[in-house]
Every structure is written in structure tokens, then in C-alpha cells.
Amino acid sequence: MNQFAQKVQLGRMSMWSANRDRKSNPDYLPTALVSDIYSGVEQENQAFAQQLQKNLTGKIAESAKLVTASDITKDELQKPDDPATSPYPIWSKEGVYLAQTKIVWRHNVYEAKWWTKGDAPDSPILRAEEPPWQLLGPVLPGEKPLPQLTLPEETYPKWAEETIYKAGQRVMFEGIAYEAKWWNKNENPEVALTNFETSAWKALSQEEIKTILEEK
Known part of the structure; x- marks a missing residue:
């Protein structure tokens, strides 16, 4: 040493x-x-x-x-995040974020630990387990937006009213893949994007979509 x-x-x-x-x-x-x-x-x-x-x-x-002393000046910290030089979407107070979703906020990359909406990634905290966001690190010079992965429409059956779905079954709705959290019928999957806790569906994360695409 x-x-x-x-x-x-x-x-x-x-x-x-x-x-x-x-x-x-x-x-x-x-x-x-x-x-x-x-x-x-x-x-x-x-x-x-x-x-x-x-x-x-x-x-x-x-x-x-x-x-x-930080390498980043105070003026640089106060500059708004630029989508053109950020690898992930800029966090929005109105946005809905699923677990494992990555975003950029104030020149740093964060990953959602669970479904979250309206929780600023850099809010003051008392305990590390409290916030729904995990800091991954700063946005590096020269980074560009990373494409958001999607699945082809034919990957899973289209969601249909009156159809009974069991836990674990997957469907496509408006170009987004969802998985049933429990038995349900006439439960619109899109509700999961605004009210995850009560919805019978969850949208697949980017990590899950990546795994599916790699297996194809």
C-alpha cells in the first residue's frame, strides 16, 4: 500500500x-x-x-x-439541465417514474428505487432509505441522450376489455408493455402510469425490456 x-x-x-x-x-x-x-x-x-x-x-x-472544492462551478450548477447533453430524460415534478427508471436532475443521474411522482431527487433527507431516488453519479462531459427501449407491438397480445388476466400475464397497450400484478378484468393498464399503487398493472421497466430484447 x-x-x-x-x-x-x-x-x-x-x-x-x-x-x-x-x-x-x-x-x-x-x-x-x-x-x-x-x-x-x-x-x-x-x-x-x-x-x-x-x-x-x-x-x-x-x-x-x-x-x-468542487470541479463544477456555482454558475454551472445553476444552469438548467440540457436534454441534448443528458443521457436520460430531465426529471419533472409532473412526471411518473417507475422503479429502475433513470433521470437527470441538476447535472446528476438518479435511478428510481420504486414508483414515484413529485419527489425531487435532491430533496433533503434524514435517512438514506427514505428517498425514492438513488444517486448514480454526475452527467459526464460529451454524454448524449440514450434511446428509450420499446418492444414491438406483436411481443404480447393487445389488452382487451372483458378479458380475464391472471398475475404475471403481459399485454401491450398503446405501445407499452404491461404485466398484471393480480387477477383483473376491465382494468385499463394505462392507469399504472398515474396511480401505480392501486392499478392492477405495472409497466415493464427499461431493464426488463432490455432483457426481453436480448433474449430474442
Whole structure:
């Protein structure tokens, strides 16, 4: 690790669990047991830290007041997202997004964890599991819109009124593929795009469509 850090000129290298980097005391705790205060191997105090910092001159105190600056300027962040340079559609407050749908918002790419509408991807949160969006990363220079995959009309039967559908059956409606969530009859699949929770149908995600196309 020390040699690698010097070779690639890492800006910073730190050590996890430094409190265990000290000589074990067998009179206090058997070395065969995992401890949070001893390494469990024969060594002198700070032996691992000394090897790790060999020929490295940086000090924690010297870096404590440094502030990391973003590569993106404030003016760039305030610029609206450009559909021509975004790999996915720009998020809209009125839009309906299914699980695994990717969008762009404020120059970042997000993926929906479940059906969502009106939830801004960058809303302040208290816990990581709360938001319906997962940040994937920034939009990279030179990116272009990725085509949204669709299935041919003949992939599945067209949805028909009065037909009974069982859970798992798939149909086509207005060029979109849907899968029945439970037994239903006279339940228009298009309702899934605006009210997913109560609809008997779910539209297939881009990942599901991709898998189907690859299997053909």
C-alpha cells in the first residue's frame, strides 16, 4: 500500500482502526480472540502505521483545515439541465417514474428505487432509505441522450376489455408493455402510469425490456 501510494502520488492515505495497531497483551486478552484494542499478532506499537507512512511526509494536522472544492462551478450548477447533453430524460415534478427508471436532475443521474411522482431527487433527507431516488453519479462531459427501449407491438397480445388476466400475464397497450400484478378484468393498464399503487398493472421497466430484447 505504501509503495502504491507513492507510485500514483495519492493525495491522502489513512489507516482504519489505528487503535488496534499496538502490541498485544496476552495477560489481558488471549491473542486467539479478536480484539478492538490489540492487533492479535506479534508486533511493536504502531508497527503498521510506521510501515504505511514510510517516506510519506504528510501530517493530519496540516490537512485538517483544507477545504475540498468542487470541479463544477456555482454558475454551472445553476444552469438548467440540457436534454441534448443528458443521457436520460430531465426529471419533472409532473412526471411518473417507475422503479429502475433513470433521470437527470441538476447535472446528476438518479435511478428510481420504486414508483414515484413529485419527489425531487435532491430533496433533503434524514435517512438514506427514505428517498425514492438513488444517486448514480454526475452527467459526464460529451454524454448524449440514450434511446428509450420499446418492444414491438406483436411481443404480447393487445389488452382487451372483458378479458380475464391472471398475475404475471403481459399485454401491450398503446405501445407499452404491461404485466398484471393480480387477477383483473376491465382494468385499463394505462392507469399504472398515474396511480401505480392501486392499478392492477405495472409497466415493464427499461431493464426488463432490455432483457426481453436480448433474449430474442
